[in-house]
Amino acid sequence: MLKGADTRSSYFSEMHWKSLRYFNLYRFCIAALLFISAVLHPSPFSILSPDRGSFHLAVTSLYLLAAIFSLTGLHYYRRRFNMQLSLQVLVDVLVLTLLMHTGGGLRSGLGAMLLVTLAGAGLVGQGRLVLFYAAIATISVLFEQSYRAMVVDFEVVDFFQAGLFSAGFFAVAISARLLARRVIINEELAQKRGEDLRNQTLVSQRVIEEMQDGILVLNRSGWVKQHNPRAEQLLGLGDPSERKLINYSTELAQGFSDWCEHVTDVPMLVRAPASGMQLRARFVSTDSSERDVLVFLEDMGRLKEQARQLKLAALGRLTANIAHEIRNPLSAINHAGELMREESRGRVNDRLLRIVLDNTQRVERIVSDVLELGRRDRAYREQIDLRKTLPILVNEYTVKENVATGVVQFEFQGLATMFFDRAHFYQVLWNLISNALRHSRGMERSIVLRVQDGSLVGWVDLHVIDDGEGVDASHSEQIFEPFFTTHSLGTGLGLYIARELCDANGAHLDLTSSKPGADFCISGRSVE
Numbered sequence: 001m002l003k004g005a006d007t008r009s010s011y012f013s014e015m016h017w018k019s020l021r022y023f024n025l026y027r028f029c030i031a032a033l034l035f036i037s038a039v040l041h042p043s044p045f046s047i048l049s050p051d052r053g054s055f056h057l058a059v060t061s062l063y064l065l066a067a068i069f070s071l072t073g074l075h076y077y078r079r080r081f082n083m084q085l086s087l088q089v090l091v092d093v094l095v096l097t098l099l100m101h102t103g104g105g106l107r108s109g110l111g112a113m114l115l116v117t118l119a120g121a122g123l124v125g126q127g128r129l130v131l132f133y134a135a136i137a138t139i140s141v142l143f144e145q146s147y148r149a150m151v152v153d154f155e156v157v158d159f160f161q162a163g164l165f166s167a168g169f170f171a172v173a174i175s176a177r178l179l180a181r182r183v184i185i186n187e188e189l190a191q192k193r194g195e196d197l198r199n200q201t202l203v204s205q206r207v208i209e210e211m212q213d214g215i216l217v218l219n220r221s222g223w224v225k226q227h228n229p230r231a232e233q234l235l236g237l238g239d240p241s242e243r244k245l246i247n248y249s250t251e252l253a254q255g256f257s258d259w260c261e262h263v264t265d266v267p268m269l270v271r272a273p274a275s276g277m278q279l280r281a282r283f284v285s286t287d288s289s290e291r292d293v294l295v296f297l298e299d300m301g302r303l304k305e306q307a308r309q310l311k312l313a314a315l316g317r318l319t320a321n322i323a324h325e326i327r328n329p330l331s332a333i334n335h336a337g338e339l340m341r342e343e344s345r346g347r348v349n350d351r352l353l354r355i356v357l358d359n360t361q362r363v364e365r366i367v368s369d370v371l372e373l374g375r376r377d378r379a380y381r382e383q384i385d386l387r388k389t390l391p392i393l394v395n396e397y398t399v400k401e402n403v404a405t406g407v408v409q410f411e412f413q414g415l416a417t418m419f420f421d422r423a424h425f426y427q428v429l430w431n432l433i434s435n436a437l438r439h440s441r442g443m444e445r446s447i448v449l450r451v452q453d454g455s456l457v458g459w460v461d462l463h464v465i466d467d468g469e470g471v472d473a474s475h476s477e478q479i480f481e482p483f484f485t486t487h488s489l490g491t492g493l494g495l496y497i498a499r500e501l502c503d504a505n506g507a508h509l510d511l512t513s514s515k516p517g518a519d520f521c522i523s524g525r526s527v528e
Contacts, residue, residue, distance in 0.1 A: 106145070
């Protein structure tokens with residue numbers, strides 16, 4: 001039984017009980033007014049007949065106590081909704097009928113209060129009970145009128161008026177019920193849509209929080225209204241009272257100002273001072289009432305890393321076939337060329353053999369470089385003392401490549417230590433020095449290795465500077481692409497491999513200056 005009662009109680013929402021509480025507040029106000037009127041009898045404010053004051057006082061007192069009891073009980077007893085409402089309506093009908101009878105019948109005006117009671121019950125109640133309440137009120141009024149006709153006097157007009165009131169009871173009850181049904185349907189629809197909106201908001205919020213790109217919501221004045229955690233990491237958003245875009249990135253603020261003047265879909269590249277990351281910013285207008293602007297921030301380092309992973313996957317598949325498909329026939333061609341060189345057949349044949357052997361060696365270098373690139377992930381970083389390591393490396397290079405002493409010079413400043421895989425470090429410097437020597441004048445101090453503290457705390461910069469003609473501006477980005485070269489004997493992999501090995505060690509390789517001479521800078525950590 002308790003389980004069934006709980007189930008029926010749960011059918012009524014909090015809104016039903018709130019409506020019933022408001023209905024009881026109305027009943028309490030009416031009861032209080034009637035009680036005050038009875039107490040003030042025979043003051044000019046009395047709305048009742050002056051000859052039955054004690055009866056009026058007794059009825060209104062009981063009515064006030066019943067209203068107080070009903071209103072208080074709603075706070076402690078939230079069950080049997082229909083039973084509570086029915087008892088309250090029956091009490092109202094009984095009290096108002098008694099007061100109407102002592103006040104002179106329907107002419108007292110209290111019959112209109114029954115209409116209000118039935119309207120309230122129709123709005124609060126459920127199902128066909130509203131018709132039951134109208135029927136009870138009709139029977140009560142007709143009984144009172146019949147009793148009055150038998151005891152006092154009989155007037156047809158009074159019965160006609162009672163009939164109109166009875167019809168009005170049913171009309172008001174049915175109209176209120178239809179209105180309440182529409183309100184309930186709209187309420188349920190609003191609740192469902194509110195729940196759907198809440199779920200959608202939670203899902204959207206979760207998606208925005210987990211996005212790898214930063215998202216900002218700006219007003220037209222440049223204040224950050226909303227942001228996701230990734231944007232906070234990229235820009236270093238801090239105190240909400242200081243979240244004006246210019247406080248975190250002057251470049252981004254200037255770009256936003258320019259975009260507001262000339263709306264465009266072209267993204268811009270900025271560098272975040274707080275994180276040092278290069279970001280790609282894209283501005284998108286919204287249809288909000290305040291014309292807010294969405295800013296999408298993409299970490300270019302992450303995009304480059306994704307592209308690099310794709311390239312490495314392709315190179316991995318390529319290197320798996322190179323060893324068998326290229327090296328074996330290449331070795332055979334090289335061996336055959338060496339055998340043919342032993343048989344002197346004249347200058348023309350010697351020149352052709354030299355071309356064959358030089359190109360086989362070039363292809364061999366390409367294969368070796370690609371295979372070396374496939375091993376880039378095997379990085380075992382250690383602290384390298386550049387003051388000791390660079391002279392040893394340069395000495396090995398000059399001896400092996402027959403470079404004159406003094407062509408490569410050193411300049412040391414600051415801590416001069418870098419965390420790097422030693423084998424990778426040798427490979428990177430070997431490629432950079434070879435590239436610098438190829439484009440330099442080959443004189444004393446044509447190449448300078450300059451070591452200095454980096455712009456970021458805990459970083460060191462190693463510059464490889466030559467005195468050549470520099471890199472053409474149109475080639476500044478292409479020189480790090482694989483197989484791009486401007487030299488007839490180059491493989492086009494030296495700078496590409498050098499940058500990839502730097503990235504594998506958490507360092508950066510960039511062309512900082514191209515004229516006069518080229519300046520390639522390796523930026524790595526001096527402390528872990």
